[in-house]
Amino acid sequence: MSTMPTPLSQEAIRTAPKVLLHDHLDGGLRPQTVIELAEACGHQGLPTTDPVKLGAWFRDNANSGSLVRYLEGFAHTCGVMQDEAALVRVASEAAQDLAADGVVYAEVRYAPELFTERGLSLEQAVEAVQEGFRQGEAASGGRIRVRALLCAMRQNDDWQRIADLVVRYRDAGVVGFDIAGPEAGFPATRELSAFEYLRQQNAHFTIHAGEAAGPESIWQAVQFCGAERLGHGVRIVEDIQDGEVGHLAAYVRDRRIALETCPTSNVHTGAVASLAEHPIALLDRLGFRVTVNTDNRLMSDVTVSGEFAAVVEQFGFGWDDLRRFTTNAAKAAFLPLDERRALIRDVIEPGYAALRD
Ligand SMILES: O=c1[nH]cnc2c1ncn2[C@@H]1O[C@H](CO)[C@@H](O)[C@H]1O
Numbered sequence: 001m002s003t004m005p006t007p008l009s010q011e012a013i014r015t016a017p018k019v020l021l022h023d024h025l026d027g028g029l030r031p032q033t034v035i036e037l038a039e040a041c042g043h044q045g046l047p048t049t050d051p052v053k054l055g056a057w058f059r060d061n062a063n064s065g066s067l068v069r070y071l072e073g074f075a076h077t078c079g080v081m082q083d084e085a086a087l088v089r090v091a092s093e094a095a096q097d098l099a100a101d102g103v104v105y106a107e108v109r110y111a112p113e114l115f116t117e118r119g120l121s122l123e124q125a126v127e128a129v130q131e132g133f134r135q136g137e138a139a140s141g142g143r144i145r146v147r148a149l150l151c152a153m154r155q156n157d158d159w160q161r162i163a164d165l166v167v168r169y170r171d172a173g174v175v176g177f178d179i180a181g182p183e184a185g186f187p188a189t190r191e192l193s194a195f196e197y198l199r200q201q202n203a204h205f206t207i208h209a210g211e212a213a214g215p216e217s218i219w220q221a222v223q224f225c226g227a228e229r230l231g232h233g234v235r236i237v238e239d240i241q242d243g244e245v246g247h248l249a250a251y252v253r254d255r256r257i258a259l260e261t262c263p264t265s266n267v268h269t270g271a272v273a274s275l276a277e278h279p280i281a282l283l284d285r286l287g288f289r290v291t292v293n294t295d296n297r298l299m300s301d302v303t304v305s306g307e308f309a310a311v312v313e314q315f316g317f318g319w320d321d322l323r324r325f326t327t328n329a330a331k332a333a334f335l336p337l338d339e340r341r342a343l344i345r346d347v348i349e350p351g352y353a354a355l356r357d
């Protein structure tokens with residue numbers, strides 16, 4: 001057996017097993033697929049029909065410094081995701097693209113209410129996406145397992161209906177709930193009864209918080225709603241001064257509430273000023289359950305291995321750090337305990353044992 005260190009190239013990182021907790025289905029289409037689906041369904045107004053230029057357009061639009069502007073690009077992806085065939089294709093391609101990037105387990109999220117503009121029911125949307133994930137898993141030779149999280153949009157009033165769907169489809173591959181969309185002005189406490197219902201049903205949920213709003217939003221998500229994980233959560237760092245951890249940050253750390261950080265997206269939306277100023281290394285050093293995610297692979301032009309490589313380059317992380325982020329994600333996954341243990345023992349540990357600093 002070789003004891004030579006494996007260089008931390010993006011190509012080597014791609015071969016390592018990875019777990020992805022925060023990835024939006026409608027933020028991860030292939031540019032070419034957007035173009036073909038727009039043509040097929042008559043979606044108007046794409047800025048270009050050249051796939052390379054379209055990819056660049058999404059990235060420029062995302063890199064706006066504002067979450068609200070960042071979210072504008074989704075009109076073009078949701079616009080082409082309004083029939084079952086499109087949803088099956090997009091979900092299948094997402095599973096295949098993630099598998100090709102070395103992701104072994106992914107929770108991919110989307111808001112079913114955004115796919116009902118042309119008459120699909122919420123149930124038809126969920127079932128089509130599930131069908132796509134199953135097809136994509138099969139096409140990837142079983143190298144990846146994909147589960148779904150259903151988002152309610154913060155600015156709409158469908159939270160209870162989406163929470164109901166999560167419970168109804170819990171045995172069909174839907175493992176949790178989330179709220180997404182504009183954080184500022186739409187607090188998670190707007191409809192506490194949806195979260196009470198989910199808790200009473202023993203259902204899992206994460207909440208986007210600490211991205212476009214500060215610790216108060218995280219406090220509401222954790223202490224009023226009961227979030228088990230935080231989408232982004234990076235602004236928890238505002239409750240830490242000169243290494244002194246405030247009561248809220250201590251609670252998040254002590255309860256092992258996972259932070260689903262998304263480094264490039266966090267820069268694009270202005271949640272952090274630059275990658276160099278991203279708090280991931282500080283939070284990791286302080287013992288928070290940090291995970292590394294994509295958020296929107298199309299919008300931000302990222303992959304999981306690319307995000308790993310970016311934080312390796314910026315902060316000097318090594319293989320042991322990447323294994324810890326991956327294990328953190330596996331521990332925080334909304335999977336049954338036995339499946340999480342098997343993922344860590346049978347896939348992550350042997351995968352990283354072969355990769356050494
Ligand atoms: O970083 C984010 N913060 C908040 N909302 C987001 C983010 N990325 C995507 N979405 C929103 O989630 C919806 C469902 O997938 C997307 O349509 C988008 O509006």
Ligand SMILES: [Zn+2]
Nearest residue numbers: 024208231295
């Ligand atoms: Zn997100």
